[in-house]
Structures are given as structure tokens and as C-alpha cells.
Amino acid sequence: MKRMFLLLVFLLAVLPVQAEGGKIIWGTESKPHSRPYMAFINFYDSNLNIMRCGGFLVKEDIVMTAAHCHGSNINVTLGAHNIREQKNTQFIPVLKAKPHQGYNPVTLVNDIMLLKLKHKAQLNSVVKTIALPNSKDWVRPGQVCTVAGWGTLENCTLPNTLQEVELEVQKGQTCYGMSKSYDDSIQLCVGNPNEKKATAWGDSGGPFVCGGVAQGIVSYHLCPWKPTRIFTRISSFIPWIQKTMKLL
Numbered sequence: 001m002k003r004m005f006l007l008l009v010f011l012l013a014v015l016p017v018q019a020e021g022g023k024i025i026w027g028t029e030s031k032p033h034s035r036p037y038m039a040f041i042n043f044y045d046s047n048l049n050i051m052r053c054g055g056f057l058v059k060e061d062i063v064m065t066a067a068h069c070h071g072s073n074i075n076v077t078l079g080a081h082n083i084r085e086q087k088n089t090q091f092i093p094v095l096k097a098k099p100h101q102g103y104n105p106v107t108l109v110n111d112i113m114l115l116k117l118k119h120k121a122q123l124n125s126v127v128k129t130i131a132l133p134n135s136k137d138w139v140r141p142g143q144v145c146t147v148a149g150w151g152t153l154e155n156c157t158l159p160n161t162l163q164e165v166e167l168e169v170q171k172g173q174t175c176y177g178m179s180k181s182y183d184d185s186i187q188l189c190v191g192n193p194n195e196k197k198a199t200a201w202g203d204s205g206g207p208f209v210c211g212g213v214a215q216g217i218v219s220y221h222l223c224p225w226k227p228t229r230i231f232t233r234i235s236s237f238i239p240w241i242q243k244t245m246k247l248l
């Protein structure tokens with residue numbers, strides 16, 4: 001924990017924006033296995049620290065997550081609620097990782113990545129894929145969708161069980177006012193500034209789910225004590241997803 005806290009402080013000091021490793025603050029514990037598409041991801045960063053992210057199963061052998069969750073020795077756990085318990089879980093190492101070629105680690109635009117698993121997952125009642133949007137779908141301000149993750153809690157501890165929170169989509173102007181690199185055509189501005197609900201460190205890569213469809217990927221926040229977050233807008237990446245899935 002101390003190491004993670006120091007890392008957070010370090011990132012705050014050097015980055016203009018703050019990538020989220022994967023946590024939920026002011027949320028609630030999910031009903032076990034109610035989100036069977038959730039993937040728990042572990043990888044080593046360049047300093048060989050073990051990092052955690054969320055992701056989601058989009059095909060039997062493909063998990064979608066954020067590009068900033070790239071590292072070495074990436075492993076995926078499917079079918080988990082409490083990540084300390086192995087009952088019903090499928091642990092599958094990642095064979096190939098394909099971050100978007102336009103991903104920029106400074107501005108965090110194009111924060112999307114596909115992971116090809118070493119073998120297909122066995123689909124069952126606790127492991128299922130989630131639908132992706134149509135390229136014409138357009139998530140609008142005022143829509144309320146849900147995000148889940150194993151990221152940091154409000155008391156700065158990491159949970160073992162999956163947590164979730166409902167967040168409201170904001171007008172693009174809210175994020176344009178906070179970030180020079182925000183782009184409403186490829187990103188979502190999420191989180192009502194008047195509500196104490198947000199994703200946090202460790203929730204990165206998790207899905208923002210609207211009506212059963214994964215419409216966003218947890219990407220970053222600009223100001224840690226404000227709830228507004230920036231997510232990747234998946235519907236803008238459908239051609240890239242289709243092309244990359246064929247290559248994997």
C-alpha cells in the first residue's frame with residue numbers, strides 16, 4: 001500500500017493528467033457474479049511493480065481494457081468476485097497485447113487496448129462476454145450508466161471484492177474546461193460534480209455499461225478531489241476494434 005501511495009504521489013507530480021489504476025470510491029459492493037464479463041488484470045510496470053486494472057470479456061479469447069494498463073506478464077482472471085478466492089475463477093495469461101497505435105501516454109487519448117488470451121475462456125454462468133456498441137451509438141449527457149472495479153476505496157485501501165457505482169454523463173464543456181486534450185468525439189466526460197461518486201486508482205480499463213452495452217473504458221481523471229472522469233468512447237473505435245480483432 002505504501003508503495004502504491006508513493007506511486008500515486010509521483011504520478012500526480014509528473015503527469016498533467018492522472019491515469020487510474022482501478023478503484024471505486026463512494027460506491028457499493030456488486031452482487032457476486034452479476035457482472036460476468038468483468039476481468040481482473042495484473043501486470044508488471046516498467047519498475048516491476050505489480051499493477052491492477054479492470055477489463056471486460058468481448059470474445060471468448062479477447063479482453064478489452066485501457067492502453068495505459070499495458071505492461072509485462074499480463075494475466076487475466078475471469079469469474080471472480082472476491083479476487084482472493086479461486087472458486088469458479090479462470091486464470092488465463094495474455095498471449096498478445098495490442099494497445100491503440102495512437103495512444104498517447106501524456107494526453108491519454110486513444111486509451112484502448114485488446115488482449116488476446118492464451119486460450120479461450122469457458123463461458124458459463126459466471127463468465128460471459130458483453131456486447132459492444134454500434135459505431136452510430138452516441139452516449140449523451142444525462143445518461144446514467146454503471147462502472148465496476150477492484151480499485152481503491154474512499155479509505156485508500158484496495159478491496160478484494162468487486163465494487164460498482166452509477167455515474168452520469170456530463171456535457172463535453174465540463175471536461176473541455178478542465179483538459180486541453182479532451183475530445184468529445186472519442187471520449188466521454190463522466191461524473192456529476194455535485195455527487196460524491198467516482199472511479200479511482202485501479203479501476204482503469206473497466207467498462208462503463210449503459211443498458212447492457214460497454215460504452216466506455218475507465219481512463220483518467222484531471223483533479224482527484226473532483227468526481228469528473230474521462231473515459232474512452234468505445235463507439236468511436238469500432239473500425240479499429242474489428243480490424244485489430246482479426247489481427248490478434
Ligand SMILES: *[C@@H]1O[C@H](CO)[C@@H](O)[C@H](O)[C@H]1NC(C)=O
Pocket residue numbers: 042043044050072073074075093
Ligand atoms: C502471470 O502468471 C505467470 C504464471 O502463469 C507468472 O509467472 C507471472 O508472474 C504473472 N504475472 C503477474 C503480473 O503476476
Ligand SMILES: *[C@@H]1O[C@H](CO)[C@@H](O)[C@H](O)[C@H]1NC(C)=O
Pocket residue numbers: 153155157
Ligand atoms: C475500508 O473501507 C471498506 C469498505 O467500506 C471496509 O470494508 C474496510 O474495512 C475499510 N478498511 C479500513 C482499514 O478502514
